[in-house]
Amino acid sequence: MSQSNTNPESAMIQCVDVHKWYGQFHALRGVTLSVARGEVVVVMGPSGSGKSSFIRTINRLEEHQRGTIIVDGIELTHDVRNIERIRSEVGMVFQSFNLFPHLTVLENITLAPMRVRKMNRERAGKIARELLERVRIPEQADKYPGQLSGGQQQRVAIARALAMEPKVMLFDEPTSALDPEMIKEVLEVMVDLAKSGMTMICVTHEMNFARNVAHRVCFFDQGNIVEMGPPAKLFSTPEHERTQLFLSQILH
Amino acid sequence: MNTSAALPPLTERISILRWLRQNLFRSVADGAVTVLGIVLLLSLVIPIVTWALTEARWQVVIENIRLFAIGQYPIEYVWRVWVCVLLLALICGVSWGLWLFRQRAVGAAILTAFLLLGLLPGALSIPATEKVAGFGLMLPSLAWLVAMSTLGALGYAIAARAPARARKLVGPAWILYLPVCFVLVAGLGPDGLLATVGSNLWGGLLLTLLITAVGIVASFPLGVLLALGRRSKLPVVKAFCIGYIELIRGVPLITILFMAQLILPLFLPDRVTFGPISFRPEIDRVIRAMAGVSLFSAAYMAENVRGGLQNIPRGQFEAADALGLTATQKMTLIVLPQALRMVVPILVGQFIGLFKDTSLVTIVSLLDLLGIGNTVLAQPKFIGTQREVYLFVAAIYWIFSYVMGAISRRLELPQSASRR
Ligand SMILES: Nc1ncnc2c1ncn2[C@@H]1O[C@H](COP(=O)(O)OP(=O)(O)OP(=O)(O)O)[C@@H](O)[C@H]1O
Ligand SMILES: [Mg+2]
Numbered sequence: 001m002s003q004s005n006t007n008p009e010s011a012m013i014q015c016v017d018v019h020k021w022y023g024q025f026h027a028l029r030g031v032t033l034s035v036a037r038g039e040v041v042v043v044m045g046p047s048g049s050g051k052s053s054f055i056r057t058i059n060r061l062e063e064h065q066r067g068t069i070i071v072d073g074i075e076l077t078h079d080v081r082n083i084e085r086i087r088s089e090v091g092m093v094f095q096s097f098n099l100f101p102h103l104t105v106l107e108n109i110t111l112a113p114m115r116v117r118k119m120n121r122e123r124a125g126k127i128a129r130e131l132l133e134r135v136r137i138p139e140q141a142d143k144y145p146g147q148l149s150g151g152q153q154q155r156v157a158i159a160r161a162l163a164m165e166p167k168v169m170l171f172d173e174p175t176s177a178l179d180p181e182m183i184k185e186v187l188e189v190m191v192d193l194a195k196s197g198m199t200m201i202c203v204t205h206e207m208n209f210a211r212n213v214a215h216r217v218c219f220f221d222q223g224n225i226v227e228m229g230p231p232a233k234l235f236s237t238p239e240h241e242r243t244q245l246f247l248s249q250i251l252h
Numbered sequence: 253m254n255t256s257a258a259l260p261p262l263t264e265r266i267s268i269l270r271w272l273r274q275n276l277f278r279s280v281a282d283g284a285v286t287v288l289g290i291v292l293l294l295s296l297v298i299p300i301v302t303w304a305l306t307e308a309r310w311q312v313v314i315e316n317i318r319l320f321a322i323g324q325y326p327i328e329y330v331w332r333v334w335v336c337v338l339l340l341a342l343i344c345g346v347s348w349g350l351w352l353f354r355q356r357a358v359g360a361a362i363l364t365a366f367l368l369l370g371l372l373p374g375a376l377s378i379p380a381t382e383k384v385a386g387f388g389l390m391l392p393s394l395a396w397l398v399a400m401s402t403l404g405a406l407g408y409a410i411a412a413r414a415p416a417r418a419r420k421l422v423g424p425a426w427i428l429y430l431p432v433c434f435v436l437v438a439g440l441g442p443d444g445l446l447a448t449v450g451s452n453l454w455g456g457l458l459l460t461l462l463i464t465a466v467g468i469v470a471s472f473p474l475g476v477l478l479a480l481g482r483r484s485k486l487p488v489v490k491a492f493c494i495g496y497i498e499l500i501r502g503v504p505l506i507t508i509l510f511m512a513q514l515i516l517p518l519f520l521p522d523r524v525t526f527g528p529i530s531f532r533p534e535i536d537r538v539i540r541a542m543a544g545v546s547l548f549s550a551a552y553m554a555e556n557v558r559g560g561l562q563n564i565p566r567g568q569f570e571a572a573d574a575l576g577l578t579a580t581q582k583m584t585l586i587v588l589p590q591a592l593r594m595v596v597p598i599l600v601g602q603f604i605g606l607f608k609d610t611s612l613v614t615i616v617s618l619l620d621l622l623g624i625g626n627t628v629l630a631q632p633k634f635i636g637t638q639r640e641v642y643l644f645v646a647a648i649y650w651i652f653s654y655v656m657g658a659i660s661r662r663l664e665l666p667q668s669a670s671r672r
């Protein structure tokens with residue numbers, strides 16, 4: 001069903017027939033998706049369709065019960081070492097930012113490089129300041145998260161994830177808790193990131209972002225991908241009835 | 253203070269009558285309550301103050317001040333206790349300079365506590381036989397105050413001049429402080445400068461503060477471990493922690509103190525032999541009381557810490573996981589710091605409770621502050637001075653509790669709970 005022309009060898013993320021249950025509830029029903037290096041995939045779909053569940057299985061915030069997930073050649077199993085390796089290769093940005101409120105912005109960003117990558121303080125600090133420059137808030141380094149606007153916090157969260165020099169970035173509705181003017185500043189950072197060649201999976205309903213940046217859009221419904229393709233094609237001539245319904249709701 | 257902008261113009265502000273009317277006599281009912289309150293207050297306070305200033309025989313406190321302070325602790329080794337106090341002044345000075353330099357109020361509270369502690373050595377440095385009220389007490393007290401303030405200021409200066417180096421030292425200094433005090437108070441060998449002073453000689457405020465300090469320092473890590481254990485995924489660990497916490501919380505402290513005195517020795521073997529050395533192991537009575545207080549306090553600590561842990565949003569755990577932190581790093585760097593900060597006021601409240609509860613060791617016949625009070629009352633010379641003695645003891649408890657509470661209320665922890 002994959003419409004991308006990547007061969008599996010070079011795929012950064014490979015999910016084959018992924019199933020997930022919450023107790024009795026079958027939340028993911030055989031998702032198969034392969035994401036190439038440098039590819040930007042946008043995931044859309046109605047609420048409760050399993051978008052979050054899916055991207056959270058990729059870094060094991062949720063466990064999948066069937067199928068295989070391979071990230072950069074490492075398969076996700078119960079082996080804790082594999083999980084930790086994959087987590088340090090995969091950055092994640094949450095809807096609710098989840099910055100550490102007891103640490104300054106700079107400490108938020110340097111924590112993982114220092115503790116997980118064993119980087120020394122000077123180098124981690126230098127990288128953190130460069131990243132803050134990149135997300136356009138270099139002047140906020142010594143503030144606490146509570147002192148920043150939502151848009152600024154989300155950009156710090158992106159910088160925090162990037163500090164681990166991840167090979168993949170996952171975004172779970174990064175702008176849906178933000179006011180319109182803040183959405184723009186966060187999206188700008190995400191566009192920059194996509195242009196720099198980062199492999200990204202973004203759950204978002206920002207049509208412009210999907211149209212201009214995404215290589216592929218996946219449409220989720222009831223725990224599976226029902227339709228997938230380049231944004232131009234999917235948005236103009238959706239084939240599946242569910243996709244048509246959803247797009248008509250979102251565009252009006 | 254930045255409230256001046258909000259105050260009314262000067263002419264109105266100084267009008268006492270206006271203030272009275274607004275705050276005390278807004279309506280007829282208001283006025284009645286005010287008058288009644290004042291009458292009640294005066295009818296209570298006036299007799300007590302009159303009694304305290306005229307009839308009360310404060311001689312009982314003055315003559316026994318040394319007992320109240322240190323119990324039977326030998327006078328020739330008292331300097332070791334004062335070294336502890338001076339060390340505390342130094343470390344507090346450094347900490348204040350490092351962390352709290354903008355918080356004058358905290359500094360003031362600490363200073364008050366030291367002023368009070370400073371009065372004691374002054375009083376004690378006079379031989380008991382020559383002890384008289386009045387000026388005799390003042391000079392040595394002043395000398396001690398000066399010594400302590402000097403050391404405090406020295407610590408502050410160190411912190412201000414060399415913050416980096418001071419920061420490296422102050423953590424270990426706090427950790428080492430209590431063991432060092434313990435060695436100083438208990439002594440090391442049969443003779444010499446640090447000759448052993450048996451715990452049967454410790455008493456008064458010294459004993460109360462030691463039991464409190466050990467109780468706090470021991471129950472804190474224990475309580476955190478119990479709280480974490482209660483959330484553990486391992487059923488045995490979880491069951492043990494729940495069992496312990498619920499058992500201890502269902503029993504009064506006094507029974508635990510008795511159990512510590514009577515049951516702890518049962519766990520010890522009759523004789524211990526290390527090669528040529530063979531002895532009958534014994535746990536000191538004071539240590540047993542300290543163990544009882546710590547084990548008791550740990551259960552409550554665990555519940556308080558658990559409250560903090562439950563308030564950490566799931567997103568914090570997930571963010572830590574997503575960054576690849578290990579489970580231990582997640583706990584020690586992300587979750588516990590936030591959880592503990594959240595419950596600081598509750599923990600301080602618990603510590604104050606612990607401080608006052610140590611008075612129960614009187615019942616297992618240790619001579620803490622209250623116990624000393626009881627022995628003093630048995631002196632034939634001071635028959636019938638219960639009021640003076642208990643008032644004095646209560647005042648000491650109150651002052652220390654108040655200072656602890658004041659410090660915790662004024663303590664500003666950086667950005668603890670501000671999150672969206
Ligand atoms: N921890 C959980 N326990 C039980 N059920 C869950 C849990 N998390 C999600 N679900 C269920 O799984 C389904 C998929 O949830 P998921 O969060 O993946 O949806 P989503 O597509 O991200 O929706 P939204 O757009 O609202 O974020 C939903 O029906 C939800 O109720
Ligand atoms: Mg979701």
